[in-house]
Each structure stands twice: as structure tokens, then as C-alpha cells.
Amino acid sequence: MSTGGNGGNGEENGTEADDGTEPATGFDPDPERVERLREIADDVRGDTSESKQLANILYRTSDLYDEDEDTSPEEIVRNVKFILEVTERGGLDR
Numbered sequence: 001m002s003t004g005g006n007g008g009n010g011e012e013n014g015t016e017a018d019d020g021t022e023p024a025t026g027f028d029p030d031p032e033r034v035e036r037l038r039e040i041a042d043d044v045r046g047d048t049s050e051s052k053q054l055a056n057i058l059y060r061t062s063d064l065y066d067e068d069e070d071t072s073p074e075e076i077v078r079n080v081k082f083i084l085e086v087t088e089r090g091g092l093d094r
Contacts (some may be wrong), residue, residue, distance in 0.1 A: 029067035037062035049087055056083055 036056050045055035060076045063069040086092055 015092075027073075030065040031067075033065045034062045036047040053083055053087055 041055040041058035041062070043059070044051050046052070048092045057080050060071075060079050064073065064076065
């Protein structure tokens, strides 16, 4: 299974887009991949905090391929770290 963009090699492209206007992420919109990742997230989500964490991470990852979302791998990594830190602390209320 490839991880996305740039011919499926999983590398992000931090250079400018071909027209020089904005950086290319290397993750082209892929509605089928979005749907598949979100279905898996729904399947693994359960009552445990670990299963909820994994589902949230899969949902965030699916945003890379959703044409309606504006995110980057770096933003997702930051978000995943936040999810893990909040869980480690015992939730947002603590």
C-alpha cells in the first residue's frame, strides 16, 4: 500500500508548485482513499481511549487526501502529538 503522492513513494514535496505559486504537498485529492481511511477509523473506534485515538489519527490522515481540507503532513503530526499529549494528561479538563 502506498502512502501517497509523488508516484506513491510517500515523500512530501516541499518545493514550489509547477506554476511557482504555492508549495506542492505531494498529496493529490483522492476521494476513495478518504472514504477508505474514514471507514477504517469508524471500524476501529471503540470504547477505549486507544481505539478513539487511532480513529482520530486516521481521520486526520484522511484530510491529506480530502480536496475540501487545507492541511499539511506537518499540521497533522502536530495535531496527532496534541491528541496523544491530551490523552496522557487524562483529558482536556485536567
